[in-house]
Amino acid sequence: MPNPSAHRKRDRYHYGDLRAALIGAAIELMGERGVRNFSLAEVSRRLGVAVSAPYAHFAERDDLLAAVAVQAYQLFYAALAPAIEQFSDPADRLAGMARSYVRFASAHRPLFELLYTAGLDKSRYPEIEAAEQPLVAAFLDCVHALCDGNEALSHDLATAVEADAHGHAMALLYGDFGQGDIAVEEAADRAARATLALVAGRQLLRSSPPPA
Amino acid sequence: MPNPSAHRKRDRYHYGDLRAALIGAAIELMGERGVRNFSLAEVSRRLGVAVSAPYAHFAERDDLLAAVAVQAYQLFYAALAPAIEQFSDPADRLAGMARSYVRFASAHRPLFELLYTAGLDKSRYPEIEAAEQPLVAAFLDCVHALCDGNEALSHDLATAVEADAHGHAMALLYGDFGQGDIAVEEAADRAARATLALVAGRQLLRSSPPPA
DNA sequence: GTCTATACCCGGATAGAC
DNA sequence: GTCTATCCGGGTATAGAC
Numbered sequence: 001m002p003n004p005s006a007h008r009k010r011d012r013y014h015y016g017d018l019r020a021a022l023i024g025a026a027i028e029l030m031g032e033r034g035v036r037n038f039s040l041a042e043v044s045r046r047l048g049v050a051v052s053a054p055y056a057h058f059a060e061r062d063d064l065l066a067a068v069a070v071q072a073y074q075l076f077y078a079a080l081a082p083a084i085e086q087f088s089d090p091a092d093r094l095a096g097m098a099r100s101y102v103r104f105a106s107a108h109r110p111l112f113e114l115l116y117t118a119g120l121d122k123s124r125y126p127e128i129e130a131a132e133q134p135l136v137a138a139f140l141d142c143v144h145a146l147c148d149g150n151e152a153l154s155h156d157l158a159t160a161v162e163a164d165a166h167g168h169a170m171a172l173l174y175g176d177f178g179q180g181d182i183a184v185e186e187a188a189d190r191a192a193r194a195t196l197a198l199v200a201g202r203q204l205l206r207s208s209p210p211p212a
Numbered sequence: 213m214p215n216p217s218a219h220r221k222r223d224r225y226h227y228g229d230l231r232a233a234l235i236g237a238a239i240e241l242m243g244e245r246g247v248r249n250f251s252l253a254e255v256s257r258r259l260g261v262a263v264s265a266p267y268a269h270f271a272e273r274d275d276l277l278a279a280v281a282v283q284a285y286q287l288f289y290a291a292l293a294p295a296i297e298q299f300s301d302p303a304d305r306l307a308g309m310a311r312s313y314v315r316f317a318s319a320h321r322p323l324f325e326l327l328y329t330a331g332l333d334k335s336r337y338p339e340i341e342a343a344e345q346p347l348v349a350a351f352l353d354c355v356h357a358l359c360d361g362n363e364a365l366s367h368d369l370a371t372a373v374e375a376d377a378h379g380h381a382m383a384l385l386y387g388d389f390g391q392g393d394i395a396v397e398e399a400a401d402r403a404a405r406a407t408l409a410l411v412a413g414r415q416l417l418r419s420s421p422p423p424a
Numbered sequence: 425g426t427c428t429a430t431a432c433c434c435g436g437a438t439a440g441a442c
Numbered sequence: 443g444t445c446t447a448t449c450c451g452g453g454t455a456t457a458g459a460c
Contacts, residue, residue: 052427060455
């Protein structure tokens, strides 16, 4: 009796959930060839289904990518959640989130690239923005304690910390941090420390504008 | 007597410098359709030359992109130079560079995207790295005065400031800063202020690692 | 829901004439 | 150095059978 989970990819077959299989295979393919070389046809081939099969689930190519993006944000948020819960000190919590942010970019590089460098037209897909929302809110929430109810400052600090985490992630993926686990942890460390520096100097985020 | 500069694009013609024209048209095309939808064929069409003509100057498609990237880094550096010269105070100078960094990303978006989100295989093009060098050095140089000759701290601060500037630029291009000149200046302002906060808290960049 | 088959378009790249 | 012509491969998307 053949175990369903043991089906080889090349078996042409009815999937219980082709939609989910497409999403999974899309992630895998993006990981191998980069987001820019992703194609619906290749995904179909890998699953052993006809190139037309996906159109029963997604009206067009980008709709599949959008579905992947939604899942990516959920995973992203889940990756940050432990840091949020782990630290009671607000500064440490923010630093932990920055660290997790960089780690996520490395551990799920194709997803991260899909979200930020793939040029998906997010305005066409409100569900992506909705999926991003909890992540932004997480930064904002945990920053409040540091800002004594000052909403403007909270927003400034949240933006700065996100930019910091994002910038370190980009530097890791595309810059000169090198590769390997050591590089990841170094970048994550730097992001965490820079976060602490931003927190320490946060009053300057609202000071009079620096010279033009 | 026809003015050469008045030639319409569609005139088929011998260019004095097709190579330069290709680079210019490539930038224009990337601006309209995004880097990912750039094609050599379309560039040729716009210049009114045969699709095979570019191959007299570039062995393959990506070689043209690499040439554009080199020019982009030169322009990028030129955009930062005024800020470097304008400020004598090291902190203000860094802040000014961060501000110019964000402005450049907005003013030359296609070039910025080519450099950082196009996935060009830079390792294949040493000339790109060479062109990037002055920019990295500029950050490093102007950070030294703030770090009392501490090389390690200089490197940390330079990395943090670059990540900060880059992160704000990405937030402006892809995030929720909105559009328009106001958004640009707001993002640039935030990047500058965050830089000052990083400078103020710079000793924390070398402190004991924050909790994992 | 998935198949087969196909129409269509486009880009990269090369050969050989001028 | 540029042209014309062409080959090749690949992707998107649709029609219609099962």
